[in-house]
Amino acid sequence: MRNSAIVLAIPLLVLLATGEASAHAFLDHAEPRVGNTVATAPREVTLWFTQKLEPAFSTITVTNSAGQRVDTGKARVSGSQMTIGLRPGGAGTYHVTWRVLSVDTHTTDGSFSFQVGK
């Protein structure tokens, strides 16, 4: 029974070890960077997530300071990366709102802003 006790303890003991990994589709980073200021309005916004995405159920919308949509519509998805084009716009605060479905069938959403020309 002593041997079996050791066997039982193994999974719990190994769980004590720390690891570097991630799971679920959460925003890893974006371009333009979250909260940063860029000199001119970008042509597109790209978001990188921690998991692979389902294109059919993943969306991004980008609005300007006046609350008007400035994105071109459908986002392009490649693996864990999602990009959306922007129409030409001026200076101000841009809001990016995303809702994505990872291939493990879980939906996550969020938003961030970046500044143009200030």
Place this chain on the structure above:
Amino acid sequence: MDSVGNDVHNSLIVVRAVHFTATAILSGSLVFWTVVAEPILRSSEAAIIVWLQTRRAAWISLAIAAVSGGFWVLLQAAAMSGLPFGDALTADVMSTVVNETQFGLVSEIRFALAIILAGCLAYDRLLWVRGLALISALGLIAALAWTGHAGSTVGEAGILHLTADVLHLIFAATWMGGLVSLARLLAAARRSRTDAWALVALSTTQRFSTLALISVGSIVATGIINAWILVGSLHALIITDYGRLLMLKVTLFAAMLMIAVANRFWLTPRLALPPGSEPQLKALRQLMRNSMIEIVLGLMIFSIVGLLGMLHPAIHFENL
């Protein structure tokens, strides 16, 4: 999450647990027949009885897996679209889910495997057909890895995670389904009380013990890899719902393992006592009882699995 979303979420947990359990018993029963029973029984009378038991268990679990799998796809369509259950059941939404998502593609493949398996069970006279049934059943359980957390992990860790999860599912099914088959075989031996069946009970229990040992070792090893990827640290294990549920799952698994050790080293040797004698019959009864307790613990574990797959893994909260 609104009340409609909660209903879909809760239904998904139940449906997933039922589907995982049925699929595990399905493939585990066929593994038990192929690896444990058939090599011992060959063409004996007992072989016919045990195969009929196996085929019956496979049919019932396949039917439950098919119905629960169908509900799973419908509920998942509602969850993915964000629509109420009734509104999501449109051709447009269903077509998008089935044809444009990984979950849908895997579901289509698994549906095809279920059809092949049903055909094999219906025309089971030939050995190669039984072999194809086993391969289809293993595919059915293994493909579940692509519907869960392992299917979305990026990079090299994704390959490791998928490999570990496939093996974890197959060996968990082997143990769980094997226990169900063993309990039914022991019940037949107890009813018979003949020397031949006593020998069958002893031989199959010993052989299953070896298979269970291999399964347990694989479950532990692959479980550690999965936990490393999805939990990541002791802190995350303790502070998150995911981590606490995982600890409960490991505790139940440990209880199953202790019973299995008692079966192997204490009860199985007693099956070699004179057939029909009180100590031998008592050992048979206790083995059956212990197998049933293990099965109940296994069902509890599959219920937890149904819930774990719906939660955000602990590693996410650790990285925030």
